[in-house]
Amino acid sequence: MIGRHKHCIALEDYSREEILEVIDLAVSMKEVLQRPIKKVPSLRGKSVVNLFFEASTRTRSSFEIAAKVLSADALNWTSASSSVTKGETLVDTARNLEAMRPDVLVIRHSAGGAPRLVAARVGCSVVSAGDGAHEHPSQGLLDCFTIREKLGTLEGKTIAIVGDISHSRVARSDLHAFPKLGARVRLCGPPTMIPAGVERLGATVHHELREAVEGADAVIMLRIQHERIGDPLIPNTREYSKYWGLNARKAQEWLKPSCVILHPGPINRGVELAPEVADGPRSVILDQVQNGVAVRMAILYLLAGGSPAEGAEGKA
């Protein structure tokens, strides 16, 4: 359980304390990852099924490593090799997998709400690894973890999220989590990429990059999906990059010296982020990847009911 929750589907439902429970535990999980032998027996005998209906390399691998470090058995089930192509419904697929008695079902799906539909029909815990444009809770939690690690706290900080907010599940999870930890959120992108009524979630909306990033403590640059071009949300990547991409000059002139840059990956180098910024000293993008494993370890541990005595040292 994470606080009151048997599932990890939406940070909208999570309280400040529940978010902190995960990222506090992730601190000790990260310590496990630094050991020469990266294996603890916390979830021995437990099984985690990764049910992916959408292509994903890093998130699936991250959950898989997280499970394995905790000694859980991990099975990957992807839509390419599943019976989805034979017309099986999501509910049927999930119930078939459930009959194999996993402890946690990690699901990624292109339809918003799919993990909730599954959670209502299975007995095990369900973790969303991203559903449509709804939420990507483990990414939101790892963003919280990473920013806290780099800045010490989110309390009183200003975080800018730049890019295609309307199609971004990362932005939504961040947007639900950051204010609960005391941060202010600025959203930035062309008006075609700002979803209706998003300011009601407590963010300010900006269309000028400079206005959004000046004075910010952290900037999250979102990936521009190539299929959005001609959607038509933007004319082309050239113009997008000119107005909403971050290059070395803009970073130098507009960002606070202490400002860190995040990206959920994979990066379109030269579109939303210039290579020298992605690889520069402000970038914490690779920290995010490692922290992602730690956060997912914490989520699996809490939901699969690992015994504290066998868990990672320190907090449990």
Add this chain to the structure above:
Amino acid sequence: MSETLFIEGGRVIDPAGGVDGVRTVVVRDGRIAEVAERVERPRDARAIDAKGRWVTPGFVDLHVHLREPGQEYKETVATGARAAVAGGFTTICAMPNTKPVNDNASVTELVLARAAAAGLARVLPVGCISRGQAGEDLAEYGELRAAGCVAVSDDGKPVVSSGLMRRVLEYARAFGLVVAVHEEDPALVGKGVMHEGPASTRLGLKGIPAAAEDVMVVRDLALLELTGGRLHVQHVSTRGAVRAIREAKQRGLAVTAEATPHHLALTDEDVAASGYSTDFKMNPPLRSAEDVKAVREGLADGTVDAIATDHAPHSPVEKDLEFDAAMNGIVGLETAFSVCLDLARKGVLPERRLIEALTVGPARTFGLAAGTLAKGAAADVAVLDVGAEWTVDPEKLHSKGRNTPWKGKRLPGRCVYTIVGGRIVHGESRAER
């Protein structure tokens, strides 16, 4: 011939005749013989005790999907008509998007034959606007009319081509047919699955802006002005559409409109609160609170002429899915009165206006001889227990569809008797003598 019925002691609400008070309704030979304060009941006549109940003309629904022919696993004419009478509806207009679609006399005749065999509600078929509902050519309105269609509609689909829509409005004039339209601009709808607004943003579901409906309503009103035809806007759901129709009526254009109970009672926030329940997915989608307010005002001031259910039964095959993948539509015949009574109790609209919008309002809209308790009219009557309360159990619905957003909800008011042509087709098993 059917027996003589005395429906005694109820509050008779007959907006067509301007009646609202305790009366006895006398039914003889399938027709309304008399509505009076005091009448002597012969010993051999059957009495229905309506004390404390409302007695109204049987309801008229301009918009139902009966799924037959082609999708009998979802509903049949018989099960749909059974659901109708259970909800107080005695006349229902069957949309043509069956398989095959109702764009020719043989489908119209089949629907009418099935309805006659069922012997429950009066089922009036609506023919297609375009052949095959393909939005390209005119359907044969003369043949459809002659076979028994009361209007034409491509419901479920908009008429995208402005050029075709112009000719539709013109050609339908030759046969006095109402052109009933489902208004949405597909380019604005895109892959949207719910109303575009803060709720769709939170849920991460693709939104359908209210403007998708507004632009088509405005276009069709312009074409109505050009052609002098007769337009009926189905399931109005937006503030902009209500405003445009109100203004068009003020200018004297021949336009009418209907609204569904769900667009009067629920908002896009209910989709969010339901946790992606596909029982809240329909088209047009549940709109914002501002839109709901405007539709309610439109119904109260007469801009909206009728309450219509858009009864759209589906099986779990179409509904037990991801929100994106599920089909649009909910069942409505058996909850419509209760949902609207609840709105009346909350002060949304006067009780009399509610009954008007379920009876004479829709009847006039399609030019039907229904929705009245006038002497000599067909004896189509609903007796409503407005003191009752019930919990909506989808398993107990007469419709084959189980897809209702009111599942598990307590609602006021139930139809206790439905009479069609003087015959009790729904009611308490034993009528008092």
